[in-house]
Amino acid sequence: PTSYLDIKQRIKVSNFLRKLAKPENAVVAVEHDLIVLDYLADSVHIMYGESGAYGVASKPRPTRNAINTYLEGYLRDENMRFRQHGIKFESKPPKKAISKESLVRWDNISKKLGKFHLIAAAGDLPKKHVIGVLGENGLGKTSFVKLLAGEIKPDTGSISANIRVSYKPQYIHSGEFGDKQVTDILAKAQNDSELMARLEVEPLLLKKVVELSGGEMQRVMISRCLGEEADLYLLDEPAAYLDAEQRIAVSKLLRERMDMHGKTALVVDHDLLLIDYISDMLMVFQGEPAARGEANGPFQMEEGMNLFLKGLDVTLRRDKDSNRPRINSPSSRLDREQKAEGKYYYS
DSSP states (O other): OOTTOOHHHHHHHHHHHHHHOOTTOOOOOOOOOHHHHHHHOSEEOOEEEETTTEEEEOOOEEHHHHHHHHHHTEETTTTEEOOSSOOOOOOOOSOOOOOSSEEEEEEEEEEEETTEEEEEOSEEEETTOEEEEEEOTTSSHHHHHHHHHTSSOOSEEEEEOOSOEEEEOSSOOGGGGTTOBHHHHOTTGGGOHHHHHHTTOGGGTTSBGGGOOHHHHHHHHHHHHHTSOOSEEEEESTTTTOOHHHHHHHHHHHHHHHHHHTOEEEEEOSOHHHHHHHOSEEEEEEEETTTEEEEEEEEEHHHHHHHHHHHHTOOEEEOTTTOOEEEOOTTOHHHHHHHHHTOSSOO
């Protein structure tokens, strides 16, 4: 139910669905955003099997136990291992020093799109960083990415960049590729065997682009973006249509590649787990949806997340066993304590 919704809308939908659950009925939700699933569900069935071949539903489990079991890949009470490796989250590493080298710089840019007005004060993207972008829908995040990609020009102000850019757009229209096969649009990425294997794209090469499902199309376009030789990688909502494992695979691959090759990436997404995992820094968009948007930052993660989560009136903690981010229950002891200390985001 939360695909393409921003985190504020996801929480509203979750609260609404919870109100629908009464003694005389039940609500069943299929969800890939593990933070939202954790916040929404009372119990969880784990689905496992082989994609396109068969699927098995486990017995229901309490939500926290179910998600941690899913990440581990092993159903102990059923003695069933459905994945050869566990998915582990690490504690947040020490703060990364901000690079003194600027890759892209903008200065008081402004862009009007119909009745919508986007502004961004002076800022820059440092080299060798992954910058996450958070904000409600309708605040100009995609327009800002298009400005950096050179697809649209600012009305006022300037963007200083003489770099190679690789861009994965938010909305992907398969029809624009005609009758082309996947292999035709992945000319460069096909030479990168690790990229193709980790995103499970090889089995799709001989398919026509128009025949791809939403998740398959997303993986192909992420492969296409990361397969390009560039200085700046722009990915707009890469988690949409991907399941939880695929989201984590994309997160790890992106994080490793930027570190290994010393590149910079700007990633717009509403999956807090993904943004928390990959980001060194954070940009936060504020304003009035569909009317005006203001790009703020980049900030260090703690400062940026505190700004964003305070606007949502939400606090986050880490699960004591898996280290995954979890939303605190509203008005719970932890929620009240963190708000009193001004720490909406765990340190």
